Amino acid sequence: MNTLRHWKWLLVLVLIGLGAGPPVSTHPPPVAPVSFRVTSISIPTYPYSNYLIPVYSPTYNMTYRRLDWGAYRNSNPRPAPRTYQLLVLENPYLKVTLLPEVGGRVYQMIYKPTGNNELYQNPVLKPTGWGPSEQGWWLAAGGIEWCLPVDEHGYEWGEAWSWSAITSTAGVTVTLRDSTAPDRLRAAITVSLPADRACLAVSPRLENPTGHAIDYKYWSNAMLAPGPSNSVGPELRFVFNASEMAVHSTGDTRLPGHFPPTMPTGPDYRFSWPVYNGTDFSRLGNWRQWLGFFEYPQATGGFNAVYDDAVEEGVVRLFPTTVARGSKGFGFGWASPIDWRNWTDDGSTYVELHGGVAPTFWDTARIGAGQATAWTEYWCPLSGIAPPQAATLEAALSVREEDSGGVPYFAIGVHSTVPRTAVSTELYVWEPATCLELAHLKLPAVGPGAPFTAAVAAQGRRVGTTAFVYLDSAGKLLAALNPHDCLPPVSSIAPLPSWVGTESFTVTWGGRDTWSGIAAYDVQVRDGYEGNWSDWLTDTAAISATFVGAHGHTYFFRVRARDAFGNQGPYTDEEWGQAFTTVLTAPAAVLETSRKLAYPRLVSPGQPIAYTVLVSNTGNITAHVTLTDTCFPGLLPVSGTAHLPLTATLVTSASIVIRWSGQVAPGEAVRVSYILSPAQALLPGTMLTNTVEISGGIRGPVTRRAVVRVAHLVWLPVVLREM
Numbered sequence: 161m162n163t164l165r166h167w168k169w170l171l172v173l174v175l176i177g178l179g180a181g182p183p184v185s186t187h188p189p190p191v192a193p194v195s196f197r198v199t200s201i202s203i204p205t206y207p208y209s210n211y212l213i214p215v216y217s218p219t220y221n222m223t224y225r226r227l228d229w230g231a232y233r234n235s236n237p238r239p240a241p242r243t244y245q246l247l248v249l250e251n252p253y254l255k256v257t258l259l260p261e262v263g264g265r266v267y268q269m270i271y272k273p274t275g276n277n278e279l280y281q282n283p284v285l286k287p288t289g290w291g292p293s294e295q296g297w298w299l300a301a302g303g304i305e306w307c308l309p310v311d312e313h314g315y316e317w318g319e320a321w322s323w324s325a326i327t328s329t330a331g332v333t334v335t336l337r338d339s340t341a342p343d344r345l346r347a348a349i350t351v352s353l354p355a356d357r358a359c360l361a362v363s364p365r366l367e368n369p370t371g372h373a374i375d376y377k378y379w380s381n382a383m384l385a386p387g388p389s390n391s392v393g394p395e396l397r398f399v400f401n402a403s404e405m406a407v408h409s410t411g412d413t414r415l416p417g418h419f420p421p422t423m424p425t426g427p428d429y430r431f432s433w434p435v436y437n438g439t440d441f442s443r444l445g446n447w448r449q450w451l452g453f454f455e456y457p458q459a460t461g462g463f464n465a466v467y468d469d470a471v472e473e474g475v476v477r478l479f480p481t482t483v484a485r486g487s488k489g490f491g492f493g494w495a496s497p498i499d500w501r502n503w504t505d506d507g508s509t510y511v512e513l514h515g516g517v518a519p520t521f522w523d524t525a526r527i528g529a530g531q532a533t534a535w536t537e538y539w540c541p542l543s544g545i546a547p548p549q550a551a552t553l554e555a556a557l558s559v560r561e562e563d564s565g566g567v568p569y570f571a572i573g574v575h576s577t578v579p580r581t582a583v584s585t586e587l588y589v590w591e592p593a594t595c596l597e598l599a600h601l602k603l604p605a606v607g608p609g610a611p612f613t614a615a616v617a618a619q620g621r622r623v624g625t626t627a628f629v630y631l632d633s634a635g636k637l638l639a640a641l642n643p644h645d646c647l648p649p650v651s652s653i654a655p656l657p658s659w660v661g662t663e664s665f666t667v668t669w670g671g672r673d674t675w676s677g678i679a680a681y682d683v684q685v686r687d688g689y690e691g692n693w694s695d696w697l698t699d700t701a702a703i704s705a706t707f708v709g710a711h712g713h714t715y716f717f718r719v720r721a722r723d724a725f726g727n728q729g730p731y732t733d734e735e736w737g738q739a740f741t742t743v744l745t746a747p748a749a750v751l752e753t754s755r756k757l758a759y760p761r762l763v764s765p766g767q768p769i770a771y772t773v774l775v776s777n778t779g780n781i782t783a784h785v786t787l788t789d790t791c792f793p794g795l796l797p798v799s800g801t802a803h804l805p806l807t808a809t810l811v812t813s814a815s816i817v818i819r820w821s822g823q824v825a826p827g828e829a830v831r832v833s834y835i836l837s838p839a840q841a842l843l844p845g846t847m848l849t850n851t852v853e854i855s856g857g858i859r860g861p862v863t864r865r866a867v868v869r870v871a872h873l874v875w876l877p878v879v880l881r882e883m
Contacts, residue, residue, distance in 0.1 A: 194251045194355040196325055196332040201246040201257075204239035205285040208232060208297070215294070217315075220376070221344040224315035227287055227297035239284050239505070247323065249332045249351070253358035253608045254541070256351070259303070264321030264336035264349060266304040269360060271473070271541040273609020278475045278541045279303045280385040280510035288503045291317075300503035302383045302510070304539070306338075306364065309345050309376040311521035316347075331355045342369045345376055345527070358577050358608035359478075359540040359553060366517075366534070368527040375524045379486065379516040382539065387471035391509045394445025395470040397547040398434075398489045398511070401461025405433045408488065408521060411449030411496075414439060426522050427456055442547075444511065449493040458519035459487035465556075466511055467547040476551045479515055479537035486516025486523075544611035545573025549623075553577065555630055555639040559623050568618040574630055576638075579607030585638065588629040589616050592644035595727075598626070635674050648729035649673035651681060651721035653738035658778040658827065659750065660741050663711065667739070668704040669719040676724035686716040686737060689752050689862065693718070693731070709743040712858040714752040714778075716740040742778060744858075749783030749824075751775065751857030756789075758850065758866035765841055768798055769868055772833040773852050777824040785824050785856035787832065791816040792848040794839050801835035824856075844872040 211232040212225040246267070247258040255270040262285070269279045280302040291298030291313045298313050307314035321336045331354040339346040350363040368374050385392050406427030407417035414437065417429025431453075434442035441447065455464075459481050467474025479487075490512040492498040500507050515537060517525040527533055538553055546558035558573040574587060582605045589599040599616040606612045618626075628641040635650060637643070651671030671678050683697040685707070696717075697705060709715050716737030722728045732738060735755070742750045753776045758769055771791075777783040795816060805822055816836065824830050842848070848868040855861040 193329070194249070194327065194331050194353060196250075196327045196334075197248045199246050199248060200243050201259075202241045202243050203285055204283065205242040206237045206239050206287060207235065208237070208285075208287045208299075211235070220309045220315075220374075222309075222315065222339075224295055225318070226295050229289075229296065232287070239286070242285075247325070247334060249334065249353040251331070251353055251355050251357075254353060254360060256353055256360055258323070258334060258336070258351065259301070260323045260336065261320045262299070262301055263305050263317040263319060264323065264338070265301065265306070265317070266351060266360070266362070266539075267301075268303065269475075269539065269541065271358070271543065271608075273358075274388075274473060274543055276386070276388050276471075276473060277390070278384065278386045278473065280383040280508070281390060282504050283390075283508065284505050286503060286505065290502075300383065300510075304362070304380060304382040306336075306347060306349055307377075307379040307381055307514075308347055308366070309374075309378070311377045311379065313381065314377075314379070321349075329355060344370070345374050347378075356578055357553075359538045361536055361538050363534065363536040365532055366527060367532045368529060371529050373526055373528050375526050377516070377518060377521070377524060379488070379514045379521075380537070382475070382477070382513045383510045384466050384475055384513060385508070385510045386466060386468050386473040386475055386541070389471075391507070392444060392491070392511055393468060393470050394443070394494060396444040396466060396468045396511065397474075398442050398444070398491075399463075399465035399467060399476075399547050399549070400433060400442075400455055400487060400489065401464070402455035402459075402487075403433055404430050404456045405453040406430050406456040406520065408452035408454060408490075410451040410453075411493065412447065412451055414448070415441075415451065427454060427520050430456055444491055445494050447491060447494040449496050450491065450498050451493070452488065452490040454520045455487040456519075458485040459515070463548075463551040464489075464513060464515075465548055465551065466513060467542070469546065472545070473541070473543045474547065475513075476540045476542060476548055476556055477513055477515060477537060478540065478551060478553055480535050483533065483535040484515050484517060484537060485519045486514065488512075488514035488516070488520075490514070540577050541608075542575040542611075543609065545575050545613065546571065548575070550628075550639045550641040552639050557628060557630055557639040557641050559628050559641055561618065561623055562615075568620075570616045570618055570623065570626070570628075572614045572616060572628060574603065574606060574612040574614075574639075575608075576606045576611075577608065579605070579610075580632070581605055583633070585630065585632050587612075587614070588627070588631070588646070590627050590629075590644075590646050591621065592625070592627045592642065592646070595644075595646035597646075631674065635672060637674050643675065645673075645675045645723060645725040645727060647674050648727040649678050649721040649723045651678070651719045651729055653683075653717045653719050656717075656739045656741040658741060659744045659780055661744060663743055663745065664706050664708050665741065665743075666704055667707050667717055669717075670703055671719075671721040671729075673721070673723040673727075678721045679724045681719055681721050683717065683719045684731065687713055688859070689714070689716075691716075711743055711745045712748060714740060714742040714750060714859075742858075744780055747781045748779050748858035749777050749781055749826075749856060750779035750859075751777060751783060751785070751824075751854055751862050752859070753778055754854050754862055754864060756850065756852045756864040756866045758868050760868070762869050762871050764871050765844065766838055768835050768837040769795070769848070770801075770833065770835050771850060771866060772831065773854075773864075774829050774831055775824055775854055776829040777826055777857075779858065780826050782826065783824045783856045785820075785822060785830070785854060787818070787820040787852065787854050789818040789832070789850065789852040791818075791836060791850045794842065795836040795848065795850075796839045798835040798837050803831065803833045805830055805832065842870050844870050846870040 548556035
């Protein structure tokens with residue numbers, strides 16, 4: 161089902177700018193242990209191995225095998241079943257298999273939420289005439305292959321690689337090696353499947369153990385056919401981040417550098433991406449003949465992808481552009497494609513994503529003597545959204561401009577690579593220039609196979625000029641399109657001891673910011689509960705300072721921060737600030753954090769009210785406390801509801817007065833609670849103020865008030881209509 165159909169049921173939400181995807185569970189699926197096993201697989205294989213001729217390359221000090229095409233064809237070859245060793249890595253979301261005997265390739269990547277293998281799997285192993293010209297052949301076996309030391313698939317895609325495996329509760333890791341020889345370029349490819357994520361980590365390590373530098377080429381090549389059919393369709397999309405591409409080879413006469421007559425020998429024939437001369441070349445169905453192309457001048461954005469809109473499935477490749485600078489796409493064409501008989505027997509088709517160390521096949525990389533080059537990239541299946549426009553190891557984000565009945569809106573999709581509980585992540589949509597918020601959505605539970613979709617009113621804006629930001633509840637950026645920091649930093653004062661024994665003491669604070677980092681802090685202080693907040697430090701980059709106070713005074717502190725974009729967080733309004741302490745150069749009791757509460761704060765006439773007084777001693781000696789709680793006239797106690805210390809006395813007169821005297825140890829609190837009910841009707845709007853005075857602290861009596869308001873009741877008519 162096409163994703164765009166999902167938006168129809170959301171149109172009632174478009175006008176208010178909010179939407180939600182199909183109902184999903186509020187809990188992530190249980191995570192099962194990761195597993196590894198060795199088994200076998202039977203694959204129909206043509207008898208090419210009987211006609212391979214070893215050839216030595218003095219350039220790379222290695223031997224590769226060339227196919228004797230004449231002898232092979234004269235044998236009238238037919239496929240026959242052959243058994244291969246198969247390594248199986250499995251977690252709750254992915255089942256990944258490796259074929260060590262066929263180039264150590266990743267053979268399958270089955271995405272469990274859909275049950276589909278996202279990698280192309282050729283039903284036969286059949287030699288083709290492609291590959292390095294000097295080698296003269298290649299197997300389009302499918303999966304992800306490792307291509308070195310030359311371009312066009314390299315030499316070792318069909319050789320047997322050795323392997324070793326390590327399994328732990330964190331995941332399973334298989335290391336594949338082409339050679340351990342000390343006198344040639346060699347590769348170790350580590351394939352890791354984490355226990356809790358729907359991504360496969362691939363870590364190539366290219367080693368030069370020799371005493372001289374080696375020039376080489378390396379590319380990973382993924383053959384992809386996302387969805388259930390092991391073939392690609394016209395709605396498959398290539399996703400790249402560059403705005404310009406260089407033609408490697410094409411038969412499409414609409415593109416520069418096409419064949420005939422041209423076979424490019426460098427990145428000289430370029431076209432704009434994704435649209436060139438009115439044709440959207442990101443859509444496979446718009447192609448005529450084959451096309452191979454590189455991001456120019458090199459890979460950008462840190463990810464590329466293929467995604468089939470018709471089946472709502474695809475694969476994202478994530479990579480570090482500082483090392484993996486090459487990014488290439490390839491397809492056989494659509495209107496007039498290369499004949500599938502060249503590589504298979506059943507008509508199945510695929511496309512390719514290549515990732516290389518150098519920007520193009522024409523460029524060469526170098527490893528110094530005794531050096532190595534290594535990096536990690538990730539391959540992550542995704543489903544249920546649209547082609548991703550932003551992707552990280554945490555999540556992928558898709559956004560499309562849609563219209564319904566003349567009302568434009570953004571169709572947004574979020575795919576998470578790990579399970580996340582309800583309201584643990586959120587999505588912001590805002591205008592970057594002004595930080596005007598268009599939507600702020602708390603997401604339900606999401607995870608692999610459980611994407612989130614939403615419709616947000618565009619309000620005259622376009623995707624390219626709107627920021628879409630996906631965060632977790634701690635403010636960590638998970639994925640973003642057109643990111644612009646509109647979120648203020650969060651900051652707080654570190655906890656202080658309830659009292660300090662010197663007039664000088666250190667106050668420490670800190671904060672976090674999603675993107676740009678904190679540029680400065682403002683710190684305020686309040687002397688006593690009844691005091692006013694005043695600036696202590698402003699525009700400071702410091703995260704601690706020495707404060708000098710006076711004996712017997714309680715100081716409350718709070719902080720706010722500004723980031724490098726100028727976003728400023730607010731001061732919080734906690735009753736005791738973010739931290740407090742009392743200066744005690746001599747022993748004393750401190751009652752500053754005593755308080756009085758009332759519930760509810762808004763009552764209907766005649767409704768009972770619950771009051772609580774907490775007498776808190778944050779000093780360093782026992783407090784001898786006297787409490788006098790004077791209640792609003794006309795409020796009477798409800799029998800049996802009082803919870804009083806043993807020494808409390810209740811005095812009944814025109815008003816209710818509760819008196820108590822007793823001791824409160826350091827760090828302890830005494831609770832006095834009771835329920836009062838109006839003895840007479842009170843007019844709506846009446847403010848019921850109860851005041852308590854608490855004596856026994858170093859600074860004399862402290863006064864706390866609780867105010868309750870009598871509500872205005874409004875009666876609305878009920879209209880009954882005969883059905």
